[in-house]
Amino acid sequence: MNNTTAQNYIDNAFSQGKAFIPFITCGDPDLETTEKLVYAMEKAGADLIELGIPFSDPVAEGPVIQEASERALKNGVTTDKIFEMVQKIRENSFVPLAFMTYANPVFTYGLDKFLSRCKENGICCVILPDIPFEEKGEMLDKFQEYGVKMISLIAPTSKDRISKIAAGAEGFVYCVSSLGVTGTRTEITTDIAAMVEGVKEVNALPCAIGFGISSPETAAKMSRVSDGVIVGSAIVKIIGVHGRDCIEPVCNFVRELKDAMAKQ
Template sequence: MTKIKPEEMLTNAFSNDHKALIGFVTAGDPSFEKSVSEILTLAQAGTDIIEIGIPFSDPVADGPVIQAADLRAFAAGMTTERVFDLVAAVRQKSQVPLALLVYLNNVFKYGYERFFKRCEELQIGGLIIPDLPAEERPEVLPFAQKYGCALIPLVAPTSGQRIPKVVAGASGFVYAVSSMGVTGTRQQIQTNLKQMIAEIRQATDLPIAVGFGIHTPAQAAEIATVADGVIVGSAIVKLIAENDSAVSAKLDDYVQQLKTAIN
């Protein structure tokens, strides 16, 4: 039997016209044990891909909600190595497709070869690296390809003519950024997503998921009419920040609402 590469697990989550729900959590927020529980809850509720953020001191793409989660995770003792320990704990109970949101300095300090080898061992399908421009991707890409880990490209509303370059040689899926600025819930998304996604489709056959600002089921349903998947981050992190005994039930209910809306 041919072993499926981790990156293929991401692409397969979009198969058969299924609209994928991608949920984001910050690793170690508010603690190692609770973070494992949150990820398993999201997986059991039907989240198709879970994006795990590695805490970083200067997360330039993230808004105040996720920045606060990073600080809580640091206070709980999270490091890059502990994030891999956390994923290993998740993998004891779930094979849900996983991706990491990580800033390049963390990968560089850990060592490219060592980092991607750990990703393969733990079946981590891809990395989203917000501060890795397309021009610098060749520095990292050989390691990603060696270990079957996607470098998931971020396409912004301003990418325009750069889209073919941004998505060239990519795998997994394309992360389409709905709005300029940092992550966080938004009442309205002003970008012409239909046009932006059409331009991405001309440049790649990969599935396209839209993130940044999506938090209501109605927004998710609207996005799903033009995209292959919906990414929800800050709204999930807000629920986790409440850190009460009902957090698992709240996450489960929220995921069910989103899944119903997009499919």
């Protein structure tokens, strides 16, 4: 990671106030556009960018991101091609990057090979929503061996497990705002403040809130009780509508959200 550790990348992302973390699906509409989006979103205020590795059965995703994954896979996107794109990004930018994917693509690729290439290309962390906290043991050892952070997720149903998950967390903690899959929501009713407080009681790591955030107002509200906000489906929806012409509308949306958070 060019002498910069994964934790350095993550700390940098949360060091300038509330972190804004957009999610995009690699290869939707194509990898060239994905690369351009990374540069443009960084300029628009993104502090860390979550790159989705498309998978045919993304169980945590709603229809918007499922359809984006389907489009990317139909376009012939592979994990190898994504790593090649990230390598090009690293020639031009050191914005913190995370991968969001599932256990199957990682194990199919080969865990050692996957983590080695993450380390080589400055991927600071990986989010695997289908690996429960209790089952990440041996996998976590490999992540630590390669110096890549395995991000822990805490959901509204975690309750009594929050302190246990938080104690073993690394990098930052992904707080899931709502039950169900990803997607835009008109209202978030979960007591996020209590969830974040439960984490902070046992671990000082930053907490970022994701799932359902789709407007400047909601981003601002969630940033008041957390260290960062993750927005995926609302951005992926814009990409789905505009295709290769998505860069300007996506960046306008990113700026709106970032500005709303900055006013808190």
